Structures are given as C-alpha cells and as structure tokens.
Amino acid sequence: MNLIPEPRLRGRAAPLAVLLLLTACDGGNAASVVPAPSLPAVKLAETGGFSATIRRTSHGIPHVLAGDYASLGYGYGYAFAQDNLCELAEVVVTVSAERSRYFGSDAAYPATLGGTINNLKSDFFYQSINDAGTVEALVAQQPPRGPSEEMRELVRGYTAGFNRYLRETGVDGLPDPRCRGAAWVRPLTEKDLYRRYYQLGLLASSTAFLANIADAQPPGPLPDGALPVPVTLPDVLPAGTIPTPKDLGLGSNAIGLGREGTRNGRGMVLGNPHFPWQGSERFYQVHLTLPGQLDVSGASLLGVPVVLIGHNAHLAWSHTVSTGFRFTPYELKLVPGSPTSYVYDGQIQQMTPRPTTVLARKADGTLEPRSHTFYWTRFGPMFEFPDGYMTWNQLTGYAFRDVNATNFRILDQYLAMNRASSVDELRQAQDYWQGIPWVNTVAADDQGRAFYADSAIVPHVTDEKVARCVVSPVALLVYQSAHLPVLDGTRSDCEWGSDADAVLPGMFGPGRMPHLVRADYVENSNDSYWLSNPAQPLTGYDRIIGDENTARSLRTRLGLKLVQGRLAGTDGLEGQRFTLEQLQTVMFNNRNHSGELLRDSAVALCKRNPFIVAEDGRLVDVRAACPVLEKWNLRGDLDSAGGLLWRLFMIRLVPVTGGPYLVPFLPTDPVNTPRGLNTLHPQVVQALGGAVQVMRDRGLPLDVALGTVQHVPRNEARIPYHGCYDAEGCFNQMGGLLLPDYTYRPSLGTSFVMAVSFTDAGPVGRSLLAYSQSSNPASPYFADQTWMFSRKQWVDMRFTEADIASDPELSVTMLQE
Incomplete structure (x- = not known):
C-alpha cells in the first residue's frame, strides 16, 4: 500500500512576515528528504457534500463509515460532539485566547503536565501566536511541511460534523450541564482545529513553559552609579530544579511482541498511555473506515480526526513519551544599558517587541482590554527559568527556541501511520513526514516483527556542539543538572545544525535517530531508547536524544521483567510466550517492583528499630507497621492492605542522598540493578518513621486497603481504582491527587489501554478507556468503563463488519x- 500523498499546492499565500520568520528560524533552505512514493487517486468529497454512517457498539464506541475523507471527518466530528462537546469547546476558548473573557483573568485551568496555568498568561501566549498568523502560515505550506489535501478534507468534515450536532441541539439544549447555555460555546472553524493541533505539538516544549515565557520582561534601569550584579550560583542545582523530559509528567508503557514472543508466531502490542483523566488531553475511542483507503481502530486526543494509538488489519502501535528535549535555551549577551539589545557574531541585534491585547472580564461582568509585550529574538521569545538562575538581567538574558514551532506535519504523520500495513511501511511513513512531536513508537505487525523507534523531533544539537557551545557557568550548571543544552547565543556556529535527510533544517534527520526491529520484543516505559531490548542496547546517539548506560526506572525494569518472565515461562502463568489473554493479565497484575526488591529489608529494619525519629523530629513507634508490611501482597490491587504505607515510604526514599540502594547500578546488569535497601542510611530509617507518622496523622489504619483510599467520583458513586505511583515501580501507574479527606483521586495515569493480537483471521483487540468515553455526567458512557477498570475488565475492539453487526x-x- 502506498502511504504518502503527492504534494498539492493550495494556491494560498502565507503572510509574508510569518514566512520570513519561519525561514529565519529554519536557519536556511529546506534540506532534501526521503522521497515520497506516488499515491493512487483518492476520493474527495464534492464541495459541501457529506455522507457518513455512525454505528455505535457497546460503551458508546463509534464506528464511522464513509466514502470520502471529508465525510469520514464529518461522521467523526458529529459522534465526538455527542459525547464531549464541552471539552473541545473549552479547548477552543483556550487556543482562541478568550479564557479571561469568559472565565476571568485571575482564574486558572489544569496544565496537562501538572499544576495550573493562569488564564491571563495563557491568553497572552496564544494571542501572540494568533496575532503573528503562525498557524495560518504553517497550514498554507505544501506537503510535507503543511497538511495534505486528504488531511484538509478530514478537518473540513470534522468541523462540519461537530457544528451539525451543535446546530441540531442548540447551545441551550446541550445535554451536558457543564456548558449548556454557555456564552463560550460556539460553532467550530477549521482554524480553531488547526490551532488545537499546533497546541498539541508544543505540549512538551513551549506550552510547558508558557508562564516562563509570559513572565519574561526587561529589567528596569539601574540606579545611578550602580553596577550589574552577576547571578550567584551553587556548585550543584537541587534535583528537579531543571525538569528533564521525564519530569514533565506524561508517561506511558508499551510492549511490542514479535514472532518469538507470541504463542501463535504473529505480532502483538500492548499500549498503556498515562495521560490526564481530566481536561484537554483525554483520549476518545473510535473506528474509522474509508473502504479501500483506511480502516483503523483506536484512540485520539480531543479534536484529532485520525487515530493516534491503535491498529489496522496488519499493524498495531502505541506511543510513550520520549526523553529527548524539544527545545534549547540560548544565552544572550546583552548590550550594557540596553537590555533589549544583544550581541550576535560581534554585531548588535535588537529584540522585536510583540505587543498583544486580550479582553478580560471584570467583577461586574464588563470587559476591559489587557495588554502585554513579548520580546522576540532570532531564536524565539525571551523566557526566565528557573527562578534565580536563567534570569533576564542587565548582563544576560535567555531565549527559548522550540523545534516544534514549525512542525505542522503531525496530522499527516498519523494518517500515514493509520494506513501503514507493516513495520517497514510504518517506518517509511515516519521517515517521510517526520511529524512525531514528542513520543516514542512501539509497534508490531502480522508478520511477527516488533518495532521500536524514537522518531520524535529533536533539535540538531550534537555532543560536539554541546562541547563548544555550552560554556557559561549557568549553562554548565544546567547541563550538569539535567543535560539540557543552554547554547551560546553570541555565535552563529552555535545555531542548530542540519541533516540532509531532515524535512527541515534545525532537526535531526531519521538517520540520526534510534530504531530497532526484533523478532522477540521491544519495550519502553519512558526511559530512553537505550534498553528497548537488553539483548540489543542502542548506543552512539547524541545526548540530547536520551541517556545511555544509566539506571532505568523501576517501571522500566518491571516492564522488561514482565516480558522476560513470560517468554521464559517463569511468571506463574501457563506455558511460555504470550497469548492475548496473558498480555491482558500482565497489564493489570499490579506488581509493585519496589516492594519486590525492598520490602523484606524494610520489614527487617522495622523489627530492629521499634522507635524511629522521623523527618520532623518526632519519635515514632513503628512496631505495628512491621506485620502490615510483612503481610502485604506486593501489589497495587484494591485489596492490597499495606500498599498505602509502602507508597508513603517509597515517596520518602526518592530524595535520599546517594540513593537508598545497597547494590549500585551496573551497566552490565541494568534490569536487576540497583537493588537492596541500605537500612543503615539515616534517611532510609527516617523515611519509615515518617510514613507511619503521616498515616497516623491522617487517622488511617496502617493496613488500609488501596481500594478504600483510591476512588474516582462519578456523579454519586465513588469507584475504587487499583494501581500505584510511579515511584513504587508499578506498570499500572496511577498518579493521584491527595484530597482533604486523605483519599486519592486519579490525575495522570492509565487512560486508554489496548491489547492487540494478530491471528490468521485478522486482528483481535481488547481495550479499555479507564475514565470512560464521555465527559458528560448525564451520559450513559460517563462511568461504565470506569467501573470495568475497577474490576479489571476489558472491551472487545470490534473491527470486522461481522463483529460490529x-x-x-x-x-x-x-x-x-
């Protein structure tokens, strides 16, 4: 099957100033890219005409059937609006820079990567993008830089389908009480959706630092006779001061099994993204069929008209957030007395002020204009992060350069992946479009080949360039802390480089990115590419992409052990290699790997030290904790008594100086090291006392079961959920918010789960959308799959016509x- 559409000119010109800006950011002309195969003619809709059939199966999963791309999008947009109109409508308010107008400038909304974002800062950020016409300029480009004709048709149809549903119900008749009658609900435009897709591309870069960009302002003048004071730096930055990609919040697990890893000798995939349970990055499950062109089932993020994680008749794939940076700061040398002037190659350059204005609602309901000015350099906007280190003062300033700022290939990237029929075609699609913004890919096909790739976009910053261009004390300190290159902004030879096979200058081409094809398995749980299969470590890549020969997370190590134990037949399940049912069992066995490694030593510590001085200085009697931990089943199940006590202990072990382990990490044994609890370390001893004391302070029994303290509110119900924190080393990661009653509610964690096995008769898939298909509390699909998640039940992914009927x-x- 041919995957790549031939470029088509749209006949629309981008705003000249924006195209000049994009060219300047590219650093040169476009490089040569992987040639595109020819594509047979595809059916496009007649102008304005749509015809689609939506067949909903159990749990509200829509199977959209259409005869052209526009109609396929039309059916998808209509079905989605039935279930989640309010969610997408609020996203549109955000990317339209109207949150202050409707919700107030002092309010905030949940950030995808944790914390909250102030409405006014958000509006300034998105309005500056809209003022510049950035999205319009990107959309106007021809493929592969801009969207194909097929993608434009999908977006056109999705917009029309969403709007038809809104027109039929009316804003005042919407079934969802959260936005019924709301002034901020309006019909979509195609521009709204394109702005949404641009937002998704910036998720692990600019939008993660939105407030830092919005807060950057020139310093005021110095008093007469005063001299600039250099920033005082410590020898080492505290852990977490500079967040690494893994610290940004999102995570996932994925396993790809080849012919040597499955019972039937064909491929199999487990996908387990750990995404937010609320807000704009929820998944929605769908099956899209355009006969002869597309037949794909899986899940998308809100508003996206193609499948992001899923399967077709021959290929299944999932994603995990990768470790590469999508941005680099540039350190600028400022002109004395002129903090908006900087030196570049010995010449003085002026920052460009970009004023922007939004409307904000006052307490009396009237609107007032609010204005802000961003300052742009040749690299991008000024920003300040973290507080006290990369600051804008009289001597230096820092600009933020984002490799995804010119990426609008994400949509066609996934359309090509949706159509790929093998691992080879999947890689071909990724090498051509180069549109993956921030995730790894794990896949397998019906021929029994497993595939891993980190094909996500990464700035072209080689280790050699780091050695030349990370030179200042601040830059060296940041690189030592998080391996984030803060590049010298005074020299053109520190600009991002280019590869001949990259679709744009400034990014690594596919030939410089790691990939692996195996007959047994590949696995990733958000560590770098290095140990995707311990039998074939991937090495020799530039450090900005990820680390090598370093300790893996407990979750990564457990994921590898889950696969290795099944292939060896040592995990207690029947036989060797995987069946689909065994893959499902492994997903929800809720093994707690930290407990497996450390619990017995912790019990011995407890028995030797009946009284412990906790971190806050209080003397704690821990004797009652010893039998609780000893009897704990080493899992994160609903009935796991002692699981919460262990969690509170493990959270306190994370910052232990020098680490809590007896046996250090060994690159020659990365799956089994580090291990052993250093029970002589005073912080380890304090951690046990602190865990016991906090449970007593909360009035919780030490042996309280996880199902008692972990619950999901669904209308009047409190649905218990299983799983545990990432620090504990659980495959089924469920990060929770601590509530005032000392119980937990899920925030980031297991969301869309998919297990797919290829058979002689075609794909067989099972799935689960842990928070359910609809965010509307009045919907029958608001809590049904959440109850199933609580019970470890799965939904059949009905793929064939017979299955659906x-x-x-x-x-x-x-x-x-």
Whole structure:
C-alpha cells in the first residue's frame, strides 16, 4: 500500500512576515528528504457534500463509515460532539485566547503536565501566536511541511460534523450541564482545529513553559552609579530544579511482541498511555473506515480526526513519551544599558517587541482590554527559568527556541501511520513526514516483527556542539543538572545544525535517530531508547536524544521483567510466550517492583528499630507497621492492605542522598540493578518513621486497603481504582491527587489501554478507556468503563463488519448534508 500523498499546492499565500520568520528560524533552505512514493487517486468529497454512517457498539464506541475523507471527518466530528462537546469547546476558548473573557483573568485551568496555568498568561501566549498568523502560515505550506489535501478534507468534515450536532441541539439544549447555555460555546472553524493541533505539538516544549515565557520582561534601569550584579550560583542545582523530559509528567508503557514472543508466531502490542483523566488531553475511542483507503481502530486526543494509538488489519502501535528535549535555551549577551539589545557574531541585534491585547472580564461582568509585550529574538521569545538562575538581567538574558514551532506535519504523520500495513511501511511513513512531536513508537505487525523507534523531533544539537557551545557557568550548571543544552547565543556556529535527510533544517534527520526491529520484543516505559531490548542496547546517539548506560526506572525494569518472565515461562502463568489473554493479565497484575526488591529489608529494619525519629523530629513507634508490611501482597490491587504505607515510604526514599540502594547500578546488569535497601542510611530509617507518622496523622489504619483510599467520583458513586505511583515501580501507574479527606483521586495515569493480537483471521483487540468515553455526567458512557477498570475488565475492539453487526447494543445513525 502506498502511504504518502503527492504534494498539492493550495494556491494560498502565507503572510509574508510569518514566512520570513519561519525561514529565519529554519536557519536556511529546506534540506532534501526521503522521497515520497506516488499515491493512487483518492476520493474527495464534492464541495459541501457529506455522507457518513455512525454505528455505535457497546460503551458508546463509534464506528464511522464513509466514502470520502471529508465525510469520514464529518461522521467523526458529529459522534465526538455527542459525547464531549464541552471539552473541545473549552479547548477552543483556550487556543482562541478568550479564557479571561469568559472565565476571568485571575482564574486558572489544569496544565496537562501538572499544576495550573493562569488564564491571563495563557491568553497572552496564544494571542501572540494568533496575532503573528503562525498557524495560518504553517497550514498554507505544501506537503510535507503543511497538511495534505486528504488531511484538509478530514478537518473540513470534522468541523462540519461537530457544528451539525451543535446546530441540531442548540447551545441551550446541550445535554451536558457543564456548558449548556454557555456564552463560550460556539460553532467550530477549521482554524480553531488547526490551532488545537499546533497546541498539541508544543505540549512538551513551549506550552510547558508558557508562564516562563509570559513572565519574561526587561529589567528596569539601574540606579545611578550602580553596577550589574552577576547571578550567584551553587556548585550543584537541587534535583528537579531543571525538569528533564521525564519530569514533565506524561508517561506511558508499551510492549511490542514479535514472532518469538507470541504463542501463535504473529505480532502483538500492548499500549498503556498515562495521560490526564481530566481536561484537554483525554483520549476518545473510535473506528474509522474509508473502504479501500483506511480502516483503523483506536484512540485520539480531543479534536484529532485520525487515530493516534491503535491498529489496522496488519499493524498495531502505541506511543510513550520520549526523553529527548524539544527545545534549547540560548544565552544572550546583552548590550550594557540596553537590555533589549544583544550581541550576535560581534554585531548588535535588537529584540522585536510583540505587543498583544486580550479582553478580560471584570467583577461586574464588563470587559476591559489587557495588554502585554513579548520580546522576540532570532531564536524565539525571551523566557526566565528557573527562578534565580536563567534570569533576564542587565548582563544576560535567555531565549527559548522550540523545534516544534514549525512542525505542522503531525496530522499527516498519523494518517500515514493509520494506513501503514507493516513495520517497514510504518517506518517509511515516519521517515517521510517526520511529524512525531514528542513520543516514542512501539509497534508490531502480522508478520511477527516488533518495532521500536524514537522518531520524535529533536533539535540538531550534537555532543560536539554541546562541547563548544555550552560554556557559561549557568549553562554548565544546567547541563550538569539535567543535560539540557543552554547554547551560546553570541555565535552563529552555535545555531542548530542540519541533516540532509531532515524535512527541515534545525532537526535531526531519521538517520540520526534510534530504531530497532526484533523478532522477540521491544519495550519502553519512558526511559530512553537505550534498553528497548537488553539483548540489543542502542548506543552512539547524541545526548540530547536520551541517556545511555544509566539506571532505568523501576517501571522500566518491571516492564522488561514482565516480558522476560513470560517468554521464559517463569511468571506463574501457563506455558511460555504470550497469548492475548496473558498480555491482558500482565497489564493489570499490579506488581509493585519496589516492594519486590525492598520490602523484606524494610520489614527487617522495622523489627530492629521499634522507635524511629522521623523527618520532623518526632519519635515514632513503628512496631505495628512491621506485620502490615510483612503481610502485604506486593501489589497495587484494591485489596492490597499495606500498599498505602509502602507508597508513603517509597515517596520518602526518592530524595535520599546517594540513593537508598545497597547494590549500585551496573551497566552490565541494568534490569536487576540497583537493588537492596541500605537500612543503615539515616534517611532510609527516617523515611519509615515518617510514613507511619503521616498515616497516623491522617487517622488511617496502617493496613488500609488501596481500594478504600483510591476512588474516582462519578456523579454519586465513588469507584475504587487499583494501581500505584510511579515511584513504587508499578506498570499500572496511577498518579493521584491527595484530597482533604486523605483519599486519592486519579490525575495522570492509565487512560486508554489496548491489547492487540494478530491471528490468521485478522486482528483481535481488547481495550479499555479507564475514565470512560464521555465527559458528560448525564451520559450513559460517563462511568461504565470506569467501573470495568475497577474490576479489571476489558472491551472487545470490534473491527470486522461481522463483529460490529453482532454487537447486542448496536445503534446506527446515518448522516447526510
């Protein structure tokens, strides 16, 4: 099957100033890229015409059938609006820079990567993008830089389908009480969706530092006779001061099994993204069919008209957030007395002020204009991060350069992946479009080949360039702390480089990025590419992409052990190699790897030290904790008594100076080291006392079961959930918010789960959308799969026509416009 559409000119010109800006950021002309195969003619809709059939099966999963791309998008947009209109409408308010107008300038909304974002700062950020016409300029480009004709048709149809549903119900008749009658709900435009896709591309870069960009302002003048004071730096930055990509919050697990890893000798995939349970990055499950062109089932993020994680008849894939940086700061030498002037190659350059204005609602309901000015350099906007280190003062300043700022290839990247019929075609699609913004890919095909690639976009900063261009005390300190290159902004030879096979200058080409094809397995749980399969470590890549020969997380190590134990037949399940049912069992076995490694030593510590001085100086009687930990089942199940006590202990071990382990990490044994609890370390002893004391302070029994303290509110119900924190080393990661009643509610964690096995008769898939298909509390699909998640149950991914027709809850909607 051919995957790549031939470029088509749209006949629309981008704003000249924006195209000049994009060219300047590229650092030169476009490099040569992987040639695109020719594509047979595809059917596009007649202008304005849409016709789609939506067949919903159990749990509200829509199977959209259409005869052209626009109609396929039309059916998808309509079905999505039925379930989650309010969520996407609020996203549109955000990217339209209207949150202050409707929700107030002092309010905030949840950030995807943790914390909150102030409405006014958010509006300034997005309005500056809109003022510049950035998205319009990117969309106007021809493929592969801009969207293909097929993608434009999908977006056109999705917009029309969403709007048809809104037109039929009316804002005042919406079934979701959260936005019924709201002034901020309006029909979509295609521009709204394109702005949404641009937002998604910046998720692990600019939007993660939105407030730091919005807060950057020139320093005021010095008093007469005063001299600039250099920043005082410590010898080492505290851990976490500079967040690494893994610290940004999002995570995932994925396993790809080849012919030597499965019972039937064909491929198998487990996908387990750990994404937010609330807000704009929820998944939505769908099956899209355009006969002869596309037949794909899986899940998308809100508003995206293609499948991001899923399978077709021959290929299944998932993603995990990768470790590469998507940005680099540039350190600028400022002109004395002129903090908006900087030196570049011996010449003085002026920053460009970009004023922007938004409307904000006052307490009396009236609107007032609020203004802000961003300052742009040749690299990008000024920013300040972290507080006290990369600051804008009279001597230096820092600019933020984002490699995804010119990436609008993400949509066609996934359309090509949706159509790929093998691991080879998947890699071909990624090498051509180069649009993956911030994730690894794990896949397997029906021929029994497993595939791993970190094909995400990374700034072209080689280790050699780091050695030449990370030179100042601040830059060296930041690089030592997080391996984030803060490059010298005074020299053109410190600009990002280029590869001949890269679709744009400034990024690594596919030939410089890690990939692996295996007959047994590949696995990733958000560590770098290095140990995707311990039998074939990937090495020799530039450090900005990821680390090598370093300790893996407990979750990564458990993921590898889960696969290795099944292939060897030592995990207590029947036989060797995987069946689909065994892959499902492994997903939710809730093994707690930290407990497996350290619990017995912790019990011995407890028995030797009946009274412990905790971190706060209080003397704690821990004798009652010893039998609780000894009887704990080493899992994160609903009935795991002692699991919470262990969690509180492990959280306190994370910052232990020098680490809590007896046996250090050994590159020759990366799956099994580090291990052993250093029970003589005073912080380890204090951690046990602190864990016991905090539970007593909360009034919780030491042996409280996880299902008692972990719950999901769904209308009047409190649904218990299993899983545990990342620090504990659980594959089924469920990060929770601590509530005032000392219970937990899920925030980031297991979201869309997919297990797919290829058989002689085609793919067989099981899935689960842990927070359910609809965010509308009045929907029948608001809590049904959440209850299933609590019970470790799965949903059949009905793929064939016979599967769909046989569903006992099948309903059919035919749309024509």
